[in-house]
């Protein structure tokens with residue numbers, strides 16, 4: 585009898601606990617749903633085949649679809665193929681490695697044909713056994729912020745063009761040189777698969793790479809005929825002069841160093857420090873090839889343009905010992921695709 589009473593008591597306690605847990609669970613569910621529904625970011629859960637299993641209202645609203653219409657679909661149902669493929673690859677990376685992707689900035693094409701800029705974070709979803717069973721992503725629209733950034737960037741680029749202009753007014757023979765070098769460098773870096781930020785840094789370095797010439801006497805810079813050893817040394821000074829101007833300022837990328845190294849050669853026979861091989865950073869290697877291509881195909885006061893054939897010969901003959909072979913190969917490939925037209929000469933250098 586005693587035993588049966590205690591059992592009843594135990595059952596009564598279990599039922600009330602059960603109710604309490606149910607209430608707690610319901611509250612947690614409500615809280616989570618409210619969080620999802622009111623979040624001004626797109627939230628989406630996917631299974632291990634990258635199919636959407638749950639999204640929040642913000643996500644559905646973006647595609648003007650009902651929540652239930654989205655379930656089971658993949659990014660390939662909403663985005664252009666190449667864009668969806670990148671998202672698919674990111675999901676697979678998270679599924680495979682268990683590592684999150686945090687704050688990746690992407691530009692996406694929307695159904696209405698406009699582009700937006702978003703930042704995306706993806707993390708793995710694990711079951712009780714710690715097995716990864718899917719992913720959850722959060723995407724925030726930062727288009728407005730991106731426009732502000734773009735405006736600032738345009739301002740920086742315009743300031744650089746003013747600096748270029750100062751150099752060109754002083755020495756008209758250098759007109760457009762840095763912009764053309766920048767154009768070539770950008771094409772090479774793109775072909776090498778560099779990301780947009782790194783390409784932008786390279787372009788800035790190219791725009792400024794010869795700024796140090798502003799401190800070199802014009803009669804030496806443009807002297808026709810052979811230079812004396814001292815005069816040549818003075819011209820070589822332009823890299824150090826530019827480096828010294830830039831170095832005290834904070835750049836989040838190796839711009840001063842790229843400029844300092846743009847006349848270095850892999851065999852150590854460049855200047856000013858005679859750096860060798862891996863001590864020369866990739867940015868400087870691209871600048872070196874771009875600088876040679878531009879300089880040899882454009883006239884100078886002390887000589888006529890040597891032409892593209894000669895420039896290509898210089899690069900091919902010295903690919904490996906002097907210039908980075910991969911970069912030379914890419915440059916030659918780009919030229920091949922342009923029917924051996926120096927595309928940098930066709931553009932208006934004032935733009």
Ligand SMILES: [Fe+2]
Pocket residue numbers: 793794822846847
């Ligand atoms: Fe230079």
Ligand SMILES: [Fe+2]
Pocket residue numbers: 761765793794875
């Ligand atoms: Fe140059």
